[in-house]
Amino acid sequence: MKKILIGTALILCVLTALVLLRTASYSAPPLAAVERASVELDRAQIARHLSEAIRFRTISSQLEEPQTQAQYEQFIAWLAATYPELHRALPPARLGRNPQRQYSLLFTWPGKNADLPPILLSAHYDVVPVIPGTEDEWQQPPYDGVVDDTHIWGRGALDDKSAAIALMETATQLLAQNFQPERTVYIALTHDEETGGEEGTAAIVEKLQQDGVKPAWSLDEGSFLLHGFIPGIDGPVASINVAEKGYMTVDLVARGQGGHSSMPPRDTAVDILAQALVNIHGAPLPSGLEGLSGEMFDAIAPHMPFGQRLLFANRWLFGGLIDSALEAQPGTAAMLHTTVAPTMLSASVKENVLPIEAVATINLRVHPRDHIEDIAQHLKSAINDDRVEVKLRRGQPASRVSSADAAGFKAIAEAAQKTYGPTIVAPGLTIAGTDSRRYETIADNSYRFNPMVVTREDTSGFHGTNERISIENMANATNFYRLLIEQAGAD
Ligand SMILES: [Zn+2]
Incomplete structure (x- = not known):
């Protein structure tokens, strides 16, 4: 009996030691102290631009309706008027499988080195409708684009006009400095992601295919810097979904x-x-x-x-x-x-x-x-x-799994860390569908990540009520895309 007790105690001791040893070797080195890099931005202007963009009811599920088509046309005209330098320097191709509805835009920014494979940055500017009967639950009207001290409110503020506007701001800024990317950068603004991308995203992919374009990687929506989602982790986690x-x-x-x-x-x-x-x-x-x-x-x-x-x-x-x-x-x-x-x-x-x-x-x-x-x-x-x-x-079927070791992933991680400071970066899985499932047919790797911090509270805004984004996030997103375009060429 005594032998059994001693034996059990011994096994327990070994087990405990093993568990502790593995735990000790599982701890992470402190997060790399990355130097933050940001430039002065006109935050009020960026907020105003997103606010104006929200006012167009670009609801892709209502694309059959003439008044919705008019909203799309007006949005495209507004973009051209708001970002004239960008449109002059890089006139976008208007694309769409339906000749009457060529509402997706493809900007081509030629790189210095034509031998390097290009990259593709994408966002969609269509939105889902406000759920009938929930209008009263909105603290601010969904299509007014109200800007308060800290936030811009309305449908599309998170998903995904914010990314579209941040991309436009970034390109405008870099062009003003006569910047030319090392490798060619394609910027796609798509118009029907929420209804499957059958018309717009598909047309963009077809056009790139016809032109023999094979991006090294694409970046589109699909996750965020998640704050407060994982117990025991204080700061945001950049979940770059692969x-x-x-x-x-x-x-x-x-x-x-x-x-x-x-x-x-x-x-x-x-x-x-x-x-x-x-x-x-x-x-x-x-x-x-x-x-x-x-x-x-x-x-x-x-x-x-x-x-x-x-x-x-x-x-x-x-x-x-x-x-x-x-x-x-x-x-x-x-x-x-x-x-x-x-x-x-x-x-x-x-x-x-x-x-x-x-x-x-x-x-x-x-x-x-x-x-x-x-x-x-x-x-x-x-x-x-x-x-x-x-x-x-x-x-x-589920998408391919893109590489978390490839240069694109590293470039995205680095731009996020230079924007937000030391940040945990993790590859992840997007649990819904995005335009990336089309981009993965032409790009070596496809990443899904929006460079903004979201909390649990924010998530009710996705396709729900009280969608909003902070002005801080918009400034950071603009900073992120700038760093990404600047750095993506180098490696
Ligand atoms: Zn979306």
Whole structure:
């Protein structure tokens, strides 16, 4: 008995020593003391320009409507009038697959060295509509572009007119100093990202393809400097996303006998469908902190306080604990697996008529580890009922994973650190779709990052209410793009 006790104590001691040792070696070196580099900017003017841009209702889901088309035309005219030097020096090509709606703009800034592959910087200026019924919840009207002491308010302030305007400000400033980039810089302002980029972004990619342009890398929206999202980390984390999830929609069609509802069979189409949904709910797709999500936490966790660091340093022991903590929050859970969200249901058209068919629509966001066909197969096996058909409506696989070691990633990280000071940088995964999935077909690497700091509170503004951005962020974003364009040529 005594021997067993001593043995157990010994094993515990070794285990504890191992855990502590791994934790000690998992700590990060202090963040590199980067010299901050910024120039004097006319903040009031930048704020005013974004404010004016917000007033155009460039709502891509309403592009069929003549008044929306007029807003697009007016926005493009406003851009030309607001940034005349830029338009004179680098007249943009107007592009769009629909000849009547060539609202996407491509500025080409020729580099000194034609042998270097170019880079592509992009932002979209279309916005989503304000959700009907939420207008009153806005502290400032969504299309007035109100500027107060600290913020610019309105639809598009975060997503993504802010980036579009910061790019315009940067290019204007650099042109005023007769700057010429080392490698060619393309600046794309796209007009239909929120509806899939079918007309505008696609036309830009086609044009670049025709011209034989192969960017070394592209930079577009998809993440931010995240402040207060990760427990134990005080400052913002620059999450430069190197991949994005895919998109998949399936219909589950359950068939049953029709007839009068007074004499239902044991299983109606709705019962069958309901059981199928319950089965799918009970059989989640594989999940876990490995691959890209693991790399993200490996970049961040060494900066955490001892307790959390101990857990992440010993994932062989505490992996399950970490996974369940991350699974508990929808935001972090979505990074670990393919998400499955039933969104639409339909069955009989009359209360006393049995449906012959009941249909559930499920929207899935595909993790890079999963494949569309395998997911469909997984759903079929989970349902395990021949009376239910799984129909694929739409399937777009996850993007490629771009390199976090390539020059583009490093240039973006450095520009962020020179703008914001010592900052943790981590590669990440965008959990929704962006224009980058089109850019990755021509660029070696595609990065998803907006150079602004967002807090949890800010996130309700994305496609929601009270969207706003701080003037400070706008100045920093302009500074970031300047540093990026200046430095990107060198390596
Ligand atoms: Zn966006």
